[in-house]
Amino acid sequence: KAGVTQTPRYLIKTRGQQVTLSCSPISGHRSVSWYQQTPGQGLQFLFEYFSETQRNKGNFPGRFSGRQFSNSRSEMNVSTLELGDSALYLCASSLNPGASTEAFFGQGTRLTVV
Amino acid sequence: QQPVQSPQAVILREGEDAVINCSSSKALYSVHWYRQKHGEAPVFLMILLKGGEQKGHEKISASFNEKKQQSSLYLTASQLSYSGTYFCGTEFDQGAQKLVFGQGTRLTINP
Numbered sequence: 001k002a003g004v005t006q007t008p009r010y011l012i013k014t015r016g017q018q019v020t021l022s023c024s025p026i027s028g029h030r031s032v033s034w035y036q037q038t039p040g041q042g043l044q045f046l047f048e049y050f051s052e053t054q055r056n057k058g059n060f061p062g063r064f065s066g067r068q069f070s071n072s073r074s075e076m077n078v079s080t081l082e083l084g085d086s087a088l089y090l091c092a093s094s095l096n097p098g099a100s101t102e103a104f105f106g107q108g109t110r111l112t113v114v
Numbered sequence: 115q116q117p118v119q120s121p122q123a124v125i126l127r128e129g130e131d132a133v134i135n136c137s138s139s140k141a142l143y144s145v146h147w148y149r150q151k152h153g154e155a156p157v158f159l160m161i162l163l164k165g166g167e168q169k170g171h172e173k174i175s176a177s178f179n180e181k182k183q184q185s186s187l188y189l190t191a192s193q194l195s196y197s198g199t200y201f202c203g204t205e206f207d208q209g210a211q212k213l214v215f216g217q218g219t220r221l222t223i224n225p
Contacts, residue, residue: 105157
């Protein structure tokens with residue numbers, strides 16, 4: 001059974017540009033959550049999608065957005081990149097939202113903004 | 115709202131035991147434990163729901179004290195493979211799927 005797949009693994013962008021990251025959840029998993037990991041702030045929740053709907057959103061500016069497709073794949077977009085957006089972006093999938101089910105993380109996309 | 119993990123770092127010799135604590139100032143519905151090795155994805159260890167349930171996973175177990183809003187992760191007879199950073203993720207509302215993670219505890223196991 002394939003795990004959570006995130007692409008690309010590494011990305012270098014310039015300030016002001018925008019970026020799109022992709023996440024393919026484990027087959028059969030319908031809930032996808034996104035997290036930002038930095039040395040200073042740790043793991044911070046960005047948003048969660050289920051059935052193509054955003055169910056929860058973390059405390060991030062509107063430059064951060066996401067969506068989920070009918071096949072449960074998800075993308076997140078960051079517009080007008082800032083140096084502080086440099087981080088490891090992790091996607092986690094779970095079978096269903098709620099009921100405190102376990103979440104499985106992908107390897108992440110390492111974004112560097114220069 | 116971020117839970118506080120303690121200690122921040124611990125160094126052990128193989129075979130020794132360790133306890134990692136995760137405390138919240140807000141009432142918890144569940145606590146999730148993950149281990150992350152350098153350059154890898156966090157790996158799920160276990161979930162504890164409110165109710166004081168204790169769970170086990172090989173030589174790794176955990177408890178959840180609802181009165182104290184605290185969870186503890188116990189690693190007994192530690193192995194080299196246990197090295198990594200341990201995170202607790204807390205869920206305040208049932209079904210929220212919005213985990214608030216602690217800052218992590220770096221565990222180093224030496225031969």
